[in-house]
Amino acid sequence: MNILALDLGTSSVRGLVLDDDIQPLPGALARRRVELTVADDGTGTLDASRYLACLVECLDELSQAGWLREVELVAISAQWHSVVPLGGDGQPLGPVLTWLDTRAELPPGQPGPTDPDAFHQRTGTWWHRCYWSARLPWLRAHTGGAVARFTGLVEYVLEQLLTAAPMSMSQASGTGLLDLCTLDWDAEACALAGVGGGELPELAPPGWHGRLRAEYARRWPALADARWSTPIGDGAASNVGSGCVDQTRAAVTVGTSSAVRLLQRMPAGAPLPPLPQRLWRYRVDHEHVVTGAAYSSGGNLYAWAERELRLPTGAALEAALRRLPPDGGRPANIGFGGDRPPGNQRAGSGELRGLGFGTTAVELLAGLMRGVCDQVVDDLTALESTVGAPVEVVLGGGAMAASTWWRQAFAVALAPRRVRFGRHPEIGATGAALVACGRIADAVALADIGQTDDQSSPTTT
Numbered sequence: 001m002n003i004l005a006l007d008l009g010t011s012s013v014r015g016l017v018l019d020d021d022i023q024p025l026p027g028a029l030a031r032r033r034v035e036l037t038v039a040d041d042g043t044g045t046l047d048a049s050r051y052l053a054c055l056v057e058c059l060d061e062l063s064q065a066g067w068l069r070e071v072e073l074v075a076i077s078a079q080w081h082s083v084v085p086l087g088g089d090g091q092p093l094g095p096v097l098t099w100l101d102t103r104a105e106l107p108p109g110q111p112g113p114t115d116p117d118a119f120h121q122r123t124g125t126w127w128h129r130c131y132w133s134a135r136l137p138w139l140r141a142h143t144g145g146a147v148a149r150f151t152g153l154v155e156y157v158l159e160q161l162l163t164a165a166p167m168s169m170s171q172a173s174g175t176g177l178l179d180l181c182t183l184d185w186d187a188e189a190c191a192l193a194g195v196g197g198g199e200l201p202e203l204a205p206p207g208w209h210g211r212l213r214a215e216y217a218r219r220w221p222a223l224a225d226a227r228w229s230t231p232i233g234d235g236a237a238s239n240v241g242s243g244c245v246d247q248t249r250a251a252v253t254v255g256t257s258s259a260v261r262l263l264q265r266m267p268a269g270a271p272l273p274p275l276p277q278r279l280w281r282y283r284v285d286h287e288h289v290v291t292g293a294a295y296s297s298g299g300n301l302y303a304w305a306e307r308e309l310r311l312p313t314g315a316a317l318e319a320a321l322r323r324l325p326p327d328g329g330r331p332a333n334i335g336f337g338g339d340r341p342p343g344n345q346r347a348g349s350g351e352l353r354g355l356g357f358g359t360t361a362v363e364l365l366a367g368l369m370r371g372v373c374d375q376v377v378d379d380l381t382a383l384e385s386t387v388g389a390p391v392e393v394v395l396g397g398g399a400m401a402a403s404t405w406w407r408q409a410f411a412v413a414l415a416p417r418r419v420r421f422g423r424h425p426e427i428g429a430t431g432a433a434l435v436a437c438g439r440i441a442d443a444v445a446l447a448d449i450g451q452t453d454d455q456s457s458p459t460t461t
Contacts, residue, residue, distance in 0.1 A: 003017070003437070004074045007234075007428045009078075013031070013032045044100025048084050049092065072225075080235060081131070082152050082154070099257075121274070130340060148199070150199060152174075158231075162228055163212075166208060168285075170230070172203055173282040177190055177193060177200070234428055235253070237432040238427045239251045239253075239261050242396040243447025247387040250391045251393075251422075257337075264288065295375050297372055326370075330363050336348070369403070380417075393417050394447070424448045
């Protein structure tokens, strides 16, 4: 049995085919970049129709190359927190708000949750502009036309392709409206959002699988009988793909953004342990949760520096970084994209400090990279308090694969913990496939965990 793994991210749509051992088939990859609209006013949006077209193009490419033969299961890793308003015809009334959009304001005069701590413990989230409890009222006020219902980007895309597309527990937990214990929409969160049950997606039951609509089954006949699993939030999928699947090992993932997370088994209905005020908690599936913190800054800072500064390229850049100590560089406030919850710093808050005529572009980059390392430290300590012991850290994500210096800077910042590097290049897709197959326990063996000074640069097959 082969598995088609879809990675529906913020900057790209990817599809790759894995074998029975959850290993990528060489060459079986299709990718399309998507255009993210960003601005200093906090805008961070995607066009839902164009996003769907990118996914269809990827599947067309894989189909035409014959890679979809023998695919029996489709697994999906998808961005958390997105929301799009739909009209009565089921089509978008505006662009998709991604996690990066910070424009939503809390409704003036509304008191918020009756007991903020109890709300945080139930939903794993806060009354914050990142979540649907604040975003839906803002969207109603800023959307032209009457909103019939709200859905996430991945749910909108799958509704077009499949005969049905209920929202997974993982994606629902990212909205901030789900009670993590009962696995139903939280009444108080829905009241804050101003929505009734009919305006929210249907929730998927355990073991749900979808099928292609007839027109797409004809377009991709090799997928006509394939089972589509419910999507897994990209952060949860990355944890599994990194081999961080119990309370002894935390994942620090740096892709476009960055995060630190710990995965634990907590079945639906079981009491959840206390959640520190600074951390969120989401569902992986009906049996597992992931607890952690996420940040708007990560590899996007590296990309900004590459675009705007006169940096060396390739090996020359890494050699220039090696001449700096791991805590080198100029001080920086890395709030270019604002804060993820619970912080409230808005987009456009970044700063570079301590500059002189002798300051180099490499020192500026190093300061930004070190800032990404430093933001993790306190939240990792809070995570450790939930398990009562220090944890090992596994670094993962495309940005970590690109720079040995950055990995070593993380090792210095997170000392005295053991810090290692997950060399598998497809942690999101692999993690989603493992969850879809019920093989989370196999994640450690597949993660290919090595040392932070590993000079190899894994590439996608």
